[in-house]
Amino acid sequence: MRVTFTVNGRRQEADDVWEGESLLYVLRERMGLPGSKNACEQGECGSCTVRLDGVPVCSCLVAAGQAEGREVVTVEGLAGEDGRLSTVQQAFVDAGAVQCGFCTPGLLVAADELLERNPEPTDGDIREALSGNLCRCTGYEKILDAVRLAAARTGEAV
Amino acid sequence: MTAHRTRAATAPGRTPTSLTQGTQDGLTKGGIGESTLRPDGILKVTGEFAYSSDLWHEDMLWGYTLRSTVAHARIASIDTAEALATSGVYAVLTYDDLPTEVKHYGLEIRDTPVLAHGKVRHHGEPVALVAADHPETARRAAAKIRVVYEELPIVTDEASATGPDAVLVHEHRDDHHSGHVPHPNIVHRQPIVRGDAAAAAARADVIVTGDYVFGMQDQAFLGPESGLAVPAEDGGVDLYVATQWLHSDLRQIAPVLGLPEKKVRMTLSGVGGAFGGREDLSMQIHGCLLALRTGKPVKIVYNRFESFFGHVHRHPARLHYEHGATRDGRLTHVKCRIVLDGGAYASASPAVVGNAASLSIGPYVVEDVDIEAVALYTNNPPCGAMRGFGAVQACFAYEAQMDKVAAELGLDPVEFRQINAMEQGTVMPTGQVVDSPAPVAELLRRVKSRPLPPERQWETTEGADVRALPGGLSNTTHGEGVVRGVGYAVGIKNVGFSEGFDDYSTARVRMEVINGEPVATVHTAMAEVGQGGVTVHAQIARSELGVTQVTIQPADTQVGSAGSTSASRQTYMTGGAVKNTCEAVREKVLDIGRRKFGTYHPAWATAELLLEAGKVVTDGGEALADLADVLEGEAVELELEFRHRPTQAFDLRTGQGNGHVQYSFAAHRAVVEVDTELGLVKVVELACAQDVGKALNPLSVVGQIQGGTTQGLGVAVMEEIIVDPVTAKVRNPSFTDYLIPTILDTPTIPVDVLELADEHAPYGLRGIGEAPTLSSTPAVLAAIRQATGLELNRTPVRPEHLTGS
Structure with missing residues (x-):
């Protein structure tokens, strides 16, 4: 089948998609957007999280056909058009929140999205919002620190 | 499923790239001791970093591995005809298709079949391979391969594996351990005998014994086993893969393929964590076999289910201990016996045995010991390297014992540990003298003196914040039935490869002028698995060579071996190699300077010269020349090996020998709250103090300590691979059923970093990655014991252990 949806503001199309393919698979293997990750493909780890019409979802659990005509935002869509990192991206780099980086x-x-x-957000809010995303390296x-930093920098900028 | 040979024009084939980094603000030097940021950080937050599962090649096929559905069986027949006839399938391979006489591999003992031959020895063993034009096609074709198994009896523990009629897991052993083990189902046995434990026991006022069980832990790295094998025109193969040690892989891969090592060109792809689980091969040989057979690039990516079968796990263990002490709190002796389950293949079991034995009594002074550690061959899943490597299981048991002895003596558990704490000059059970700082008592003092987190933190003006309670968002309690406990533990881990292994690392460093600026290029085969080695290499180059811009080349086999990213060794070893090579490059640069400019200033001949901020300077701070002028028209490049002090094998009878390179110490204090009615545990705080010798990158050091601490927390309260005792089949190969800590399960982890230099190590540093994984688990267990009054002799603790239901 053919699927057509918008990814990071651009219309994308993929042909010959098998009905069993996940949104994650189509993004990674057919659309050249492997930024969303495949750590479990069981909906448990959150490494494949994308926004589908604004709502965070595990793209491994969404059939590609379900995304037909909808808006998808992936990690590749967070930075500005000029390549400038978003506040939360920069905060992850600055705070040492990235080790292996797969999560x-x-x-x-x-x-x-949080x-x-x-x-x-309070620390409790951050923990609750990120509780569906496993990280094995950092101990969180x-x-x-990174989310607190991003919130503080966003607050200063307003 | 239709093949898709092209993909969006925005997607060129991805391969690892070099990383170039200057300093962040132009003011700092970006050298050692600074918290410089990762050179791969931006690629990782934009999604552009090329992990091994992201690789893509035009016209590539997908490989899939058929694995055994039973633990121990004779293979009566394999019929691949239907699979091979499936549309879209390019190859189906079994043992009979292996191209050379070399059909096994292994880290130390070559006992692991590339594909099963006549027999499978554990659940999930690779039996056949499929290459197809779509991953689902490959999976479905594999399901059509008909394998007829005739099941054999299984051995699963010491009693069944070494009993009178035990089935032998490997019937014709001729490895170098087979001659000294008491039974063919024992991979390796290491006793350590020092002093006279029996005589010392007679002096003891109290004797405490205990039996402990440590469950099977999984590394659970997030990036699945994966890679891309591309056949080359010269008959060789280019392999892009996530691993911990490229050259060790190469030594095992090339003979099976029948290729000289230079025709198997390996490049490290982005590695999504490792923790020991990538020390053994996974898809490497399989991918190459399929690529060479089909003449097409082949990508293999395990899913999480398969990943649980695709790598070895931490050895589960049964440990028996006897500790004696005098009334004044001094240990008289320790006797212990540690039985590690190695599963069906040897992997790293012999080295794990050596570690478990030599570190079995912990960081304490005990002159009279009687120690034995063994690893079994069984039909359980193979076990090998995981962060902490034999020292983790022992620490869980000896720290439980230390609490028991303290209680028996009526002493404070921290004070009792401090009375017996080792220090520089202490003699290990192996006879090795600890010849660098060993601040065991001080680390304990630091975690103990930290203020305790406030009680009942869940209470807010709007009622209970259930996120701070056991059970969390499940909303199982608002504080009723919840009790607090506090526990302590400390551990000792060796750093580097031990027991006489020729452990070395190689670094190639180039210095030249590009666009008028001096730049350094560092090329090693070090596997960056997330630990931050690439960050540290750039820092070392800046400190030693006075440059700002450093380029880190992708790790590959075009440069000498860097050894493994394991054993807490890479900053010491490959960091040491980069330092060493930079120093030699610096001398060459200074020679060029002396040749070009020596006549202009006497200091070129007389002063100690350094490279700083792009200049040649004297140790008095006088600038003699710009590096750009010295290096104009010339490049300096060297490749050198670096070795740590040699070590010795442990005597097979007495265990004596200077077996280890360096020791690493960490202590934890755990504060837990337990819902005693439901058996749910909330770890409230897990404070750590660790001596790191010298923090080359303080931000990364703290990150390593927090990450290691959390893996220890996981195996304390949730992580365990459940193997069915009757069938030896894995029951929970998923993140639904094998739980690792989430951000809600993980407490604040305050870290106190001590820097006491080890004069034998580069910059005085101490390998840090593993020590925090040791003491975290027993500290949490001790805290739960204090909260509940229960004995709790196994880890992980499950709710039923706390409620007795």
């Missing part, structure tokens, strides 16, 4: 794309999409709806402390 990072999903965490960035989830954290970005800060959009809750610009001043620097990820908390």
Whole structure:
């Protein structure tokens, strides 16, 4: 089948998609956007988190056909057109929240969505919002630091 | 499923790129001791970093591995005809298709079949390979391969594996351990005997014994096993893969393919964590076999289910300990016996045995010991390297024992540990003298003196914040039935490869002028698995060569071996190699300077010269020349090896020998809150103090300590691969059923970093990656014991262990 949807503001099309392919697979293997990650493909780790019409979802659990005609935002869509890192991306780099980095794309999409709806999250709010994203390297402390930093920088900029 | 040979024009084939980094603000030097940022950080936050599962090549096929559905069986027949006839399938390979006489591989003992031959020895063993034009086509074709298994009896523990009628897992052993083990189902046995434990026991006022069980932990790195093998025109193959040690892989791959090593060109792709689980081969040989057979690039990516079968795990263990002490709190002796389950293939079991034995009594002074560690061959999943490597299991048991002895003596558990704490000059059970700082008592003092987190933090003006309670968002309690406990532990880990292994690392460093600026290029085969080695290499080059811009080349086999990214060794070893090579490059640069400018200033001949901020300067700070002028028209490049101090094998009878390179110490204090009605545990805080010798990058050091601490927390309260005792089949190969800590399960982890230089190590540094994984687990267990009063002799602790239901 053919699927057509918008990814990071650009219309994308893929042909000969098997009905069983996930949104994650089509993004990674057919659209050349491997930023969303394939850590479990079981909907447990959050590394494949993208926004589907604004809502964070595990793209491994979404059939590609379900995205037909809809808006998808992936980690590749977070930076500005000029390549400038978004606040939350820069904060992850600065705070040391990235080690192996495999969980990072999903965490960035989830954290970005959190800060959009809750610009001043408490630590409890951050933990709750990111509880669907597994990280095996950092022990999460620097990820908390990064989200706090991004929130503070966004607050200063306003 | 239709093949897709092209993909969007925005997607060129991805391969690893070099990383070039200057300093962040032009003011800092970006050298050692600074928290410089990762040179791969921006690629990783934009999604552009090329992990091994992201690789793509025009016209590539997908490989898939058929694995055994039973633990131990004779293979009566394999019928691949239907699979091979499937549309879209390019190849189906079994043992009979292997191209040379070399059909096995292994880290130390070559006992692992590339594909099963006549027999499978554990659940999930690779039996056949398929290459097809779509991953689903490959999976479905594999399901059509008909394998007839005739099941054999299994051995699963010491009693069944070494009993009178035990089935032998490997019937014709001729490896170098087979001659000294008491039974063919024992991979390796290491006793350590020092002093006279029996006589010392007679002096003891109290004797405490205990039996402990350590569950099977998984590394659970997030990036699945994956890689891309591309057949080359010269008959060789280019392999892009995530691994911990390229050259070790190469030594195992090339003979199976029947190729000289120079025709198997390996490049490290982005590695999504490792923690020991990538020390053994996974898809490397399989991908190459399919690529060479089909003449097409082949990508293999495991999913999480397969990943649980695709790598070795941490050895589960049963440990028996006896500790004695006098009334004044001094240990008299320790006797212990550690039985590690190595599973069906040897992997790193012999070295894990050596570690478990030599570190079995912990960081304490005990002159009279009687120690034995063994690893079994069984039909359980193979076990090998995981962060902490034999020292983790022992630490869980000896720290439980230390609490028991303290309780028996009526002493404070920290004070009792401090009375017996080793220090510089202490003699290990192996006879090795600890000849660098060993601040065990001080680390304990630091975690103990930290203020405790406030009680009942869940109470807010709006009621209970359930996120701070056991059970969390499940909303199982608002504080009723919740009790607090505090526990302590400390551990000792060796750094580097031990027991006489020729452990070295290689670095190639080039210095030249590009666009008028001096730049350094560092090329090593070090596997960057997330630990930040690439960050540290750039820092070292800046410190030693006075440059700002450093380029880190992708790790590959076009440069000498860097050894493994394991054993907490890479900053010491490849960092040491980069330092060493930079120093030699610096001398060459100074020679060029002396040749060009020596006549202009006497200091060229008389002063100690350094490279700083792009200039040649005297140790008095006088600038003699710009590096750009010295190096104009010339480049200096050297490749050198670096070795740590030699070590010795442990005597097979007494365990004596200077077996280790360096020791690393960490201590933890855990504060837990337990819902005693439901058996749920909330770890409230897990404070760590660790001596790191010298923090080359303080931000990364703290990140390593927090990450290691969290893996220890995982195996304390949730992580365990459950193997069915009757069938030896894995019951929970998924992140639904094998739980690792989430951000809600993980507490604040305050870290206190001590820097006491080890004069034998580069910059005085101490390998840090593993020590925090040791003491974290027993500290959490001790805290749960204090909260509940239960004995808790196994880890992980599950709710039923706390409620007795």
